[in-house]
Amino acid sequence: MFSKHGSCSLSNVFRRGIGRPQLHRFHGANNVNVSPSISVNVETEGRGIELYDPEGRKHMIHSIWLRERTNNAEKIHAESRQRLFDVSDYVSSDGDIASGSRISDVSLTGSDLSVEYADGSSDCFDLKCILAELQDPNTLPTFISGKRGAFPMSLSTPKPHLWGSDLSGHFSIDMATHEHDEIVNSQGKMADFLNDLFRYGTALVKGTPTDRDVYERFLLKFGLLRDTNWGKWFQVMATSNKADSESDDGVSVADAAFTNLGIPFHTDGPYNRNPLQHQLLQCIKQSKQGGESQLSDGFAAARALQLHYPKQFDILTKTKLRFRYYDDNVDMFTVRPMIVTDDGGAINSVYYSGRVDASPSFENIEKATEFYYAKKLFTEHINEATRQISFKLEENDMLIFDNCRVLHGRSAFQDVEKEKQTASNPVESPSEKDHTTNNQVVDGVKLDSVSRFLRGCYMDSIDIRLRKYNRVLSATSRSYSTTTARVGFVQLDECTENDMEIISDLYSTATTGEKLAERSLALLKMLGSGSIDNPCHVDDGHLGANVDLLEHGLQTATRAFRDGQEDEVVVAALLHDIGELLSPSNHGEFAASLLRPFVSPKVSWMLQHHEVFQMYYYNHKMNPPGDRNIREVYKGTEDGKSTCAGVTVPGESYQFTVDFCEKYDQKSFDPNYSSM
Numbered sequence: 001m002f003s004k005h006g007s008c009s010l011s012n013v014f015r016r017g018i019g020r021p022q023l024h025r026f027h028g029a030n031n032v033n034v035s036p037s038i039s040v041n042v043e044t045e046g047r048g049i050e051l052y053d054p055e056g057r058k059h060m061i062h063s064i065w066l067r068e069r070t071n072n073a074e075k076i077h078a079e080s081r082q083r084l085f086d087v088s089d090y091v092s093s094d095g096d097i098a099s100g101s102r103i104s105d106v107s108l109t110g111s112d113l114s115v116e117y118a119d120g121s122s123d124c125f126d127l128k129c130i131l132a133e134l135q136d137p138n139t140l141p142t143f144i145s146g147k148r149g150a151f152p153m154s155l156s157t158p159k160p161h162l163w164g165s166d167l168s169g170h171f172s173i174d175m176a177t178h179e180h181d182e183i184v185n186s187q188g189k190m191a192d193f194l195n196d197l198f199r200y201g202t203a204l205v206k207g208t209p210t211d212r213d214v215y216e217r218f219l220l221k222f223g224l225l226r227d228t229n230w231g232k233w234f235q236v237m238a239t240s241n242k243a244d245s246e247s248d249d250g251v252s253v254a255d256a257a258f259t260n261l262g263i264p265f266h267t268d269g270p271y272n273r274n275p276l277q278h279q280l281l282q283c284i285k286q287s288k289q290g291g292e293s294q295l296s297d298g299f300a301a302a303r304a305l306q307l308h309y310p311k312q313f314d315i316l317t318k319t320k321l322r323f324r325y326y327d328d329n330v331d332m333f334t335v336r337p338m339i340v341t342d343d344g345g346a347i348n349s350v351y352y353s354g355r356v357d358a359s360p361s362f363e364n365i366e367k368a369t370e371f372y373y374a375k376k377l378f379t380e381h382i383n384e385a386t387r388q389i390s391f392k393l394e395e396n397d398m399l400i401f402d403n404c405r406v407l408h409g410r411s412a413f414q415d416v417e418k419e420k421q422t423a424s425n426p427v428e429s430p431s432e433k434d435h436t437t438n439n440q441v442v443d444g445v446k447l448d449s450v451s452r453f454l455r456g457c458y459m460d461s462i463d464i465r466l467r468k469y470n471r472v473l474s475a476t477s478r479s480y481s482t483t484t485a486r487v488g489f490v491q492l493d494e495c496t497e498n499d500m501e502i503i504s505d506l507y508s509t510a511t512t513g514e515k516l517a518e519r520s521l522a523l524l525k526m527l528g529s530g531s532i533d534n535p536c537h538v539d540d541g542h543l544g545a546n547v548d549l550l551e552h553g554l555q556t557a558t559r560a561f562r563d564g565q566e567d568e569v570v571v572a573a574l575l576h577d578i579g580e581l582l583s584p585s586n587h588g589e590f591a592a593s594l595l596r597p598f599v600s601p602k603v604s605w606m607l608q609h610h611e612v613f614q615m616y617y618y619n620h621k622m623n624p625p626g627d628r629n630i631r632e633v634y635k636g637t638e639d640g641k642s643t644c645a646g647v648t649v650p651g652e653s654y655q656f657t658v659d660f661c662e663k664y665d666q667k668s669f670d671p672n673y674s675s676m
Helices: 002-015 063-066 127-135 185-201 211-219 298-308 310-318 364-382 416-423 462-476 495-508 512-523 549-562 568-576 584-595 599-616 630-634 653-664
Strands: 039-042 048-052 058-062 103-109 112-115 121-125 177-180 202-206 224-226 233-238 263-266 278-286 293-297 320-326 333-338 340-341 345-351 388-392 396-400 406-410 453-460 643-644 647-650
Touching: 039 103, 048 103, 058 063, 058 127, 063 121, 112 127, 112 310, 112 388, 112 568, 121 293, 127 630, 177 185, 185 202, 185 396, 185 462, 211 453, 293 298, 298 310, 298 345, 298 364, 310 333, 310 340, 310 364, 333 340, 364 599, 396 406, 512 568, 549 653, 568 584, 568 599, 568 653, 584 599, 599 630, 630 653
Parallel strands: 177 202
Antiparallel strands: 039 048, 048 058, 103 112, 112 121, 202 396, 224 453, 233 453, 263 406, 278 396, 278 453, 293 388, 293 406, 320 333, 340 345, 643 647
């Protein structure tokens, strides 16, 4: 039983010293299973190969398609991974495949797909990479993956979870809520946040910094800020119902968002020719009453319309609306459908705004009537209760949403004068009191002069950063022992940055807490007696004692565990003699060196010196007799500390080692003791 607890404790202890954050697995192209049932044959005329995948599906792969993916050092630039040839060189003047590019032979050895061409050249491909591309059309070809031997990277973002009881199901903002301090310090947590954003269309981050420079540095970790007609930053606030405010660049604007009125669901800036992709709203001050954020899943509404009213859905995808916004400084205009689909018919974007759109001139009354009916049905689906959420932002919350998918609005809130009147009401509940510091100024705004203040901006290129973080996760999820990634150098002074990226990725994968724990347990098991469950063992693990070194370690750790010691002490007890038959003259230092990055100085010191402290129990019985009190050379001085080999040792380490040996180590040679 101890092996289960021990493995968990080992993993927890080893994680403490890992310099890189522990990253979650990402289901990517590297998880393709290469089955022995795969078969490959040359196509009759040598124009390609026939490949049958593990599911029995037949794929016809063109010879030039394979040429494009060559990893031949003479064909690919080592640093940029760009081709040094043009694929048109392999096409004959009559439009067919050039004779030299036809395939003469193909073979499969393990995961290596070897291809020979008629001109005498050849290529060797990792079949897992080929299958990844065949199974996912959005997978990035290996040859432009940025490093030699890397797995292909899928460009797909997570499949949208469509809100609504009739589609993917329930959604609440709690399902996509994250903590700023976790995201900013962990690539894995950052990837979780971004994957949630693309899956649900929105996410919430709590505890974001108020200081704008610090906040901006955080945002730049996952996207690029977008300059708009509002400036790079805009302020959503109001002191009254007057729709008048100013951006950070001094641009005078007039928009209902800058009042305390309720705002219906809408898309921001549909008049931008280059759509505003993601909107961020950071809560600096929240109103006491009202001001709830409201979101509706436009993709879900469009999909429901497509399922239940396909004709009306088709009308909205083909009718191009005119979107316009103008003020004293700009006049922005574009034309696009309310619902945009991609070439495959999948919903790509939704642009819904009753404030700035204009329907086209219809050729007859009937078509106009059909359009307005279709728009009404779409509006009903947008407002359907299970397709929307409402919640109130708290101070330092950051809400982000896909502006081309999620429609947003808000409830009305009190203006500052009414809030001041409410604040003087003696029956106001404590939870409603304004804790904002009087006269505090943020971004040039006196917070006590406004009832609600959100700092806003737009961001692009978040999908680029998502792929970056997922690439890191994909690299760390690979099996170190089976990966085909290889560097190009044979001498270290020939290595490139790409080579070191491969090594760094694989080293990170190979040195997780779990893997270090697995290897330590494997080494410990070698010190036990041979059995079916433990075929790898040493023949002399007993050293004349009634228990072998494995059982001795288990007993020592069990005693420490049952005595209520912390994980690091239990793990140290388990592994304290792991080097006994590898480095007998200093096996204590062996164990200390193994665990020093992961345990406290006291525990490390105990491991290093426990073999000397154990002499207290037997040294005087040796022939000739030795000094059983030799441990006292490490005893602390009057101030509780001593210096040994140039290292200052806390006084507690001495007594801790005495107690460890007395209570756990010297007692653990009992064949009748029940270890875990």
